[in-house]
Amino acid sequence: MFQDYDPEGYFDETFSPGGEPRPAAAMLTGRIRELGLEELRRRQEAAESSFLHSGITFNVYGSDEGTEKIWPFDIIPRIIDASEWDRIERGLQQRVTALNLFIHDVYNDRKIINDKVVPSELVFSSKTFREGCVGLNPPHGIWCHITGTDLVRDGDGQFYVLEDNLRCPSGVSYVLENRRVMKQTFPQLFETSSIRPVDDYPSRLLEALQYLAPQTDTTPKVVLLTPGVFNSAFFEHAFLARQMGIELVEGRDLTVSSGFVYMRTTSGFERVDVIYRRVDDDFLDPDVFRADSLLGVKGLMQVFREGRVALANAPGTGIADDKAIYSYLPDIVNYYLDEEMILPNVPTYVCSREEDLKFVLAHLDKLVVKPTDESGGYGLLVGPHASKKEREEFAERIQADPRKYIAQPTLALSRCPVIVEDHCEGRHVDLRPFILIGEEVYVLPGGLTRVALRKGSLVVNSSQGGGSKDTWALS
Amino acid sequence: MLSRVADSIYWLSRYLERAENIARILDVNIQMTLDLPSSFQEQWAPLVQITAEDEFFAEHYGKPTQETVTCFLLFDKNYPNSILSCLRAARENARSIRDAITSEMWEQINDFYHLVNNASSVPHVLGSPHHLLDEIKQESHQFIGIVHALYSHGEGYHFSRLGRSIERADKTSRILDVKYFVILPSISHVGTPYDGIQWAAVLKSIGAFEMYRKKYGRILPERVVEFLLLDHEFPRSVRFCLGNAEQSLHAITGTPQGAYRNKAEQFLGQLSSELAYTSSSEIIESGLHEFLDSLQGKLNRLDEAICETFFALRPLGHIG
Numbered sequence: 050m051f052q053d054y055d056p057e058g059y060f061d062e063t064f065s066p067g068g069e070p071r072p073a074a075a076m077l078t079g080r081i082r083e084l085g086l087e088e089l090r091r092r093q094e095a096a097e098s099s100f101l102h103s104g105i106t107f108n109v110y111g112s113d114e115g116t117e118k119i120w121p122f123d124i125i126p127r128i129i130d131a132s133e134w135d136r137i138e139r140g141l142q143q144r145v146t147a148l149n150l151f152i153h154d155v156y157n158d159r160k161i162i163n164d165k166v167v168p169s170e171l172v173f174s175s176k177t178f179r180e181g182c183v184g185l186n187p188p189h190g191i192w193c194h195i196t197g198t199d200l201v202r203d204g205d206g207q208f209y210v211l212e213d214n215l216r217c218p219s220g221v222s223y224v225l226e227n228r229r230v231m232k233q234t235f236p237q238l239f240e241t242s243s244i245r246p247v248d249d250y251p252s253r254l255l256e257a258l259q260y261l262a263p264q265t266d267t268t269p270k271v272v273l274l275t276p277g278v279f280n281s282a283f284f285e286h287a288f289l290a291r292q293m294g295i296e297l298v299e300g301r302d303l304t305v306s307s308g309f310v311y312m313r314t315t316s317g318f319e320r321v322d323v324i325y326r327r328v329d330d331d332f333l334d335p336d337v338f339r340a341d342s343l344l345g346v347k348g349l350m351q352v353f354r355e356g357r358v359a360l361a362n363a364p365g366t367g368i369a370d371d372k373a374i375y376s377y378l379p380d381i382v383n384y385y386l387d388e389e390m391i392l393p394n395v396p397t398y399v400c401s402r403e404e405d406l407k408f409v410l411a412h413l414d415k416l417v418v419k420p421t422d423e424s425g426g427y428g429l430l431v432g433p434h435a436s437k438k439e440r441e442e443f444a445e446r447i448q449a450d451p452r453k454y455i456a457q458p459t460l461a462l463s464r465c466p467v468i469v470e471d472h473c474e475g476r477h478v479d480l481r482p483f484i485l486i487g488e489e490v491y492v493l494p495g496g497l498t499r500v501a502l503r504k505g506s507l508v509v510n511s512s513q514g515g516g517s518k519d520t521w522a523l524s
Numbered sequence: 525m526l527s528r529v530a531d532s533i534y535w536l537s538r539y540l541e542r543a544e545n546i547a548r549i550l551d552v553n554i555q556m557t558l559d560l561p562s563s564f565q566e567q568w569a570p571l572v573q574i575t576a577e578d579e580f581f582a583e584h585y586g587k588p589t590q591e592t593v594t595c596f597l598l599f600d601k602n603y604p605n606s607i608l609s610c611l612r613a614a615r616e617n618a619r620s621i622r623d624a625i626t627s628e629m630w631e632q633i634n635d636f637y638h639l640v641n642n643a644s645s646v647p648h649v650l651g652s653p654h655h656l657l658d659e660i661k662q663e664s665h666q667f668i669g670i671v672h673a674l675y676s677h678g679e680g681y682h683f684s685r686l687g688r689s690i691e692r693a694d695k696t697s698r699i700l701d702v703k704y705f706v707i708l709p710s711i712s713h714v715g716t717p718y719d720g721i722q723w724a725a726v727l728k729s730i731g732a733f734e735m736y737r738k739k740y741g742r743i744l745p746e747r748v749v750e751f752l753l754l755d756h757e758f759p760r761s762v763r764f765c766l767g768n769a770e771q772s773l774h775a776i777t778g779t780p781q782g783a784y785r786n787k788a789e790q791f792l793g794q795l796s797s798e799l800a801y802t803s804s805s806e807i808i809e810s811g812l813h814e815f816l817d818s819l820q821g822k823l824n825r826l827d828e829a830i831c832e833t834f835f836a837l838r839p840l841g842h843i844g
Contacts, residue, residue: 102631103627103630104619104622104631273623287620287621287622288622290623295623296526297622297623297624299528301528302526313526313528314525314527315525315679315776
């Protein structure tokens with residue numbers, strides 16, 4: 050099973066460099082050996098057909114209609130031991146608390162800017178800074194109710210924060226569905242190991258959303274706003290709405306009248322108090338953001354501003370996941386919380402700083418260059434894998450608009466074993482935990498482990514051969 | 525309930541019922557072929573005629589034979605009322621309201637779709653589709669059972685039943701109408717064994733054969749018409765379906781039966797009482813085909829009235 054398994058010098062999540070299973074993974078590898086490869090593959094197939102049955106599929110664009118694929122799933126879980134997880138949890142709580150304070154400050158008093166901790170030109174030049182959000186005061190001062198933060202483990206075994214996603218992070222439904230399937234796949238291990246549960250995420254999320262409702266005598270009406278069935282995350286929207294027992298609405302179901310938001314029902318109009326929106330800022334309200342948006346609700350922002358409807362996440366949170374701002378995070382944490390940052394950032398060169406720009410241009414072949422305002426792996430240059438010509442072209446782009454780029458060293462992402470035909474091989478993984486801010490800050494134990502299923506690949510995105518694994522945070 | 529959600533539940537139920545009925549029509553025609561002399565081969569043409577897609581069919585398939593018609597009605601992705609298209613539409617509707625229906629309902633529709641979609645690439649299925657058609661009927665029944673047993677009998681349930689009942693009434697009337705197309709060119713066969721076979725086939729395609737036998741025994745055209753249009757106990761008779769539709773419509777609005785507060789209730793009430801006070805001999809005398817044609821027109825108007833009353837996105841007026 051694992052006899053020929055070779056970590057090849059990478060940090061392996063399951064095995065120590067000597068080839069022995071790590072202590073937290075010993076029970077798992079023992080069980081897998083017991084089952085044998087054939088049984089393991091049978092269970093892998095059962096897990097896949099379970100996903101197909103529940104319709105957890107995505108359409109393959111450009112191919113014939115009806116060809117649907119499940120998001121590739123590998124049944125060997127990724128294990129994080131208890132003390133390590135405790136540290137990650139504290140680190141993430143600290144991080145989102147500071148980020149939330151930062152967003153509120155930026156749109157209100159601007160103390161951090163006036164105190165010159167974060168350069169003002171960096172904030173106001175950001176594409177994700179929303180003028181329409183200045184002076185907003187969302188309920189309980191919470192802006193980023195739901196955050197998905199991407200972590201990676203480098204060759205030194207240390208976890209680093211790669212990026213924060215504070216707009217509409219997705220993927221949590223896969224965490225819950227992967228877990229459901231894994232309980233069917235390895236029931237004995239769940240009985241004997243102490244795996245922190247993930248199942249109460251929907252209740253936690255609902256509580257966090259209800260917490261935002263304007264004072265009313267009745268149970269607040271919470272809805273989830275989706276761009277619609279053609280959105281690639283639609284499955285997740287419907288899944289979460291169902292799990293929380295709230296209505297899934299589209300922009301056309303909502304309307305603003307006399308200062309409130311209503312939804313159209315078969316028996317008339319019903320008032321809405323809280324909107325968990327999975328529609329991007331730009332499309333949320335044609336009056337304030339993109340005028341051509343058909344996905345949003347005209348007049349919504351005004352109602353939000355007046356406190357008669359709550360939005361989660363609040364608009365404008367993208368300012369905090371700008372990648373140039375990211376590089377100031379140690380200072381941001383220190384400024385608001387007077388603490389040292391627990392989870393380190395990946396060292397980052399901000400091209401708008403002159404000395405960083407020089408370094409980046411001189412070392413393009415060793416660095417990963419990313420646009421500051423994009424997420425999801427778009428528009429980046431992976432120096433070591435790029436041709437000379439690509440690097441030269443990219444250098445021109447950076448020089449033309451340095452504010453738009455940052456650079457980071459290429460990381461040796463840690464690996465996990467996955468089943469490849471009749472044996473196991475190591476593949477690179479990352480980790481996206483989900484954090485909720487409500488009355489308290491809650492971190493979903495584990496999170497989404499994405500795995501680059503192509504041999505040698507570092508790209509974990511589902512559109513580019515990525516898959517997922519269940520993540521077991523032990524207690 | 526959101527208007528959009530009600531709309532989707534109503535339509536997904538109609539689509540599933542439609543898929544089942546197409547399977548019934550196909551299955552019976554295949555069975556009937558086995559009993560009739562080979563000169564009756566032209567009986568596949570009427571199945572195309574009732575779709576009103578003769579030109580499309582001729583262009584893509586040529587001559588109507590068992591194989592071509594079966595392929596067309598089962599699997600044609602470009603014909604919106606093929607079984608596969610219906611299931612895809614039902615599934616897309618279900619997908620868009622997954623939060624509003626139960627997992628069991630969604631999974632049933634999802635599996636149902638995959639069953640037929642997978643079958644579409646299996647060789648030889650067109651040569652002997654009986655087993656598949658049987659499965660389609662069963663899957664549809666299973667869905668109805670799941671809705672009945674696991675979905676709260678509230679507004680969503682009633683929109684589902686409303687959609688299904690109207691679709692079923694429409695399809696029962698259309699299946700009866702097929703008989704008109706089949707019988708017309710072979711009027712000399714009236715009263716022959718073949719005529720009996722055809723009437724029995726009509727009953728079978730609606731799943732009414734055994735229940736009819738129990739009630740009337742001999743197969744007489746007038747009785748068959750009576751049973752399929754006016755019977756108040758058989759669940760696929762038009763009158764029974766409209767009764768169900770009426771109950772559900774009034775459960776949704778809370779209007780007492782016998783009164784109306786919107787166009788849908790008014791139309792349906794008028795149609796039901798019309799059926800309640802007519803007889804099969806009157807229908808046959810004044811022309812069965814004409815009666816069925818007008819019935820279908822009225823069902824379409826009812827559908828429009830339901831859409832206007834509950835689903836249409838009207839501009840915001842007064843808020844209660």
